[in-house]
Every structure is written in C-alpha cells, then in structure tokens.
Amino acid sequence: MPADGQSAPCRRAAVSRPGTIGLSLAPMRSARRAECRCASRNGARPSHLFPCPKQGAMLQGFYHFADDARALPELLQAWRAGHPDLGLLALLPEAEAAHIPALQAACRAAGIALVGAVFPALLGDAGFADRGIWLVRLDPMPPAFLVTDLDHDPGAAAAGVAAAVSALTAGRDADADPAMLFMLFDGMLPTVGSILNGVYNHLGSRVHYAGVNAGSETFQPMPCLFDSDRCVGNAVLGLLLPAATAYVVGHGYPVARSLMNATSAQGNRIDRIDGRPAFDVYRDVMRSEFGIELDHANFYDYAAHFPFGLVTAIDVLVRIPVAFNDDGSLFCVGEVPPNAKLRLLRAPDLAESRCVESLAGRLRERAGDPAGRSMLVFYCAGRRMHFGADAGAEIARLRAFTGVDTVAGALSLGEIDSLEEFGFPRFHNAALVCLL
Secondary structure, X not given: OOOOOOOOOOOOOEEEOOOOOOOOOXXXXXXXXXXXXXXXXXXXXXXXXXOOOOOOOOOOOEEOOXXXXXXXXXXHHHHHHHOOOOEEEEEEEHHHHHHHHHHHHHHHHHXXXXXXXXXXXXXXXXXXXXXXXXXXXXXXXXXXXXXXXXXXXXXXXXXXXXXXXXHHHOOOOOOOOOEEEEEEEXXXXXXXXXXXHHHHHHHHHHEEEEEEEEOOOOOOOOXXXXXXXXXXXXXXXXXXXXXXXXXXXXXXXXXXXXXXXXXXXXXXXXXXXXXXXXXXXXXXXXXXXXXXXXXXXXXXXXXXXXXXXXXXXXXXXXXXXXXXXXXXXXXXXXXXXXXXXXXXXOOOXXXXXXXXXXXXXXXXXXXXXXXXXXXXXXXXXXXXXXXXXXXXXXXHHHHHHHOXXXXXXXXXXXXXXXXXXXXXXXXXXXXXXXXX
C-alpha cells in the first residue's frame, strides 16, 4: 500500500475547454449504430444487445475492441461528422488497458477530444464484464482537466485541482447554477479525502462534487487516467458536467454496536484502535459481536463483509480493510483521520438491503421519472466482493426500480458525493453512484 509522500508542487494541469459546459443528449442519427455487446466475466459474448440510446440518454454508444479494432476509426469519423463538438469519456476494464494508445490515436485522427479511465471491470444490463469499452458521448465536450503528481502533499494537490477548476470556470455567470465537478482519482492515492477537503476549502459551493476512484482491483499501481495524449497514475481527471446532471450515491450498510477510537492513524492506515494494534481490536470485535474467529489466514474472507464505519456528524462512511502489516496495522480504501470514531459494520444480504430502493427514490426527486433513459452507474468493487453473484442481481434491481432502459458503467475503488445540506464532498466505500 502506498504511504504519504513528501511535499511537492503539482504539475500544471492540462486543461481542455472545447466549448461550453454541457452534455449532448442527441441520438446517433448520422452514425452507423455501434454494437453494444458486453462480454461475460470469462470473455464469452452473450447475445444481448444494449438498445440504441434514446433522446435524453447520457450514454451514446458502446464499442467492443475484440470485434474488430480497425472499425473504431470509421465509427469515430462517422460520429464526428454529425457532431463536430463531440467528446468522449471512455471506460475500460484493466484487461483492455493495452488498447488505450489505439483509442487515443483514433480520437486524435478524428479530431475528437478524449478523456477516460481504467477500472477493474465494466458493468451493463448483462452484468459485469472484463472485456470491451464504454464510450460515453459528450456533445459538446465539457471542460476537462488532468492534474498529475498528487501523491505528495494533499494541500498542494488540492490547490492544483482548485486552480484547474478555477481556470475552467473563469467568466462563468455567478448567478448560474453550479456545475457538477465529476472527478476520477487514481485509487492508489491514500489521501483522496484530504484532497477533497482541500478542494472544498478553495472552491466552496461553486460546484457540486461527485466522482469515483479508478485503477486495478489488485491495488497495484498502474496508469489508469488518460486524455488524448497521456496515460498516467497518481492523478485526477475532472469534468465539469452540466448543473442539471442528476446523481445519487449510497451504501445502505447497517451499523453495529461497538464504538471505537482510531488513536493512531495516517492516511489510509490505521495503526492503533483504543490504544491497541488495529488488527487485534478488529479481531476481538468480530468475535464478540459476530462470533467469527478472525486470523491472518482468513482476513480476506471476511474483510469485505465486515468493514469499518467512519462516524461523522451526519452519517457513517464505509472504510473497507484491504491489507494488514505484521505490526497489527490495517490499510483501508479511504482515509481514516487520527482519533476518528469507528464502528464495525455488517454488510447486508441482498434480501435485507434497501439501498437500491432508496437510490431510485432519491433519483426521482432530483431528476423526475428516469424511465426510458440510460444511466451511468459505478459499483464499488468491495461491494461486489461482498455480494458475489448477487451483485449482478442488485444491478438488475437498480434497473427495475429506476425504470431506465440501460445501465452502463464500471466497478469503482471508492466513491464521492456531496453532503446535500452543506455541499462539501465526502469519500465512500461500498457505494453505488448513479448519474443521469
């Protein structure tokens, strides 16, 4: 696991400003239809085809490299001919990361702005996929940036992100509704929460905040964020989406009784809880509350099912333990501040969970009836580890309760939302993110 680095300034952000803030929702009338196949986990190709997007859908096309990569330039040229301000957000599973240079070259040749990220897997109506690529058409391409070298001082990182956002919003009508700052971070960064706090200190409520972490489910470093020319790690990719973009985030995990104190913690590492090695306390609470005999050998069998809950003034944020050291320290996905209050959570069975129903209700409050539309969804990799085969069933329930025609997106390694009452961003684990 990465540790906090030394203070260093961020590199200058690469900023894209091709057109005004906005998300085109036009269907692909002038382009030949792209086949929207989503491979199964073993690479087999199901017969299901995702329907053509309807007017008002965020998702505008899907291309599967395994069919014939040579067809991609032709497809992009056709899209560009009908939509000259078109840009693309590309979502790739890590198994397809080698295709990024070809995608970049094709977009440069077509004159199409490109941003994208690599995730553990993709998701769609047919379930999860480790092959293929989602191409989300953005028309016109919204303002975007890619800020690198964030693995040092989180204060400097936050200043770099805030400067990039300020450059993109300069001259924007002060009375206009705030745009959505959708951020995709490298999941290996251990201080995403601190960076988010710093960005909010600079920008306040000038934007709404949402986002996810990208990268490998193995938690090994890899370049996972890219634009038309670069593919980098230790970075954040940002998009200023229209103010009308609706999103909801939630996990629906119930809270256990025990209240603990992280007496020593740094970044995403918990050294001691209540003055004792963190692993020892985790083991003892598992035994006393759930009757589980935890040891180093079975740690990975239980950690995704019994995460920590970081207690805040408003609610509880999930922090999934993913590794441990011989000294008893635990590493989590997401920061745990020193002296933070912790509870142990038990992830629910699918039959117990009301997360999807809650998300669907909140989405209707924000966006009206989403029936017939397409929805971009990010699903925490740790949540899939917990639910196993039921994760696909939860995606199907999400589609049924919302009434959308299509869901598409990726497995994420952390999720970001804004606290509705106050507007500041928060970092989650085990959550679903839905955007319309």
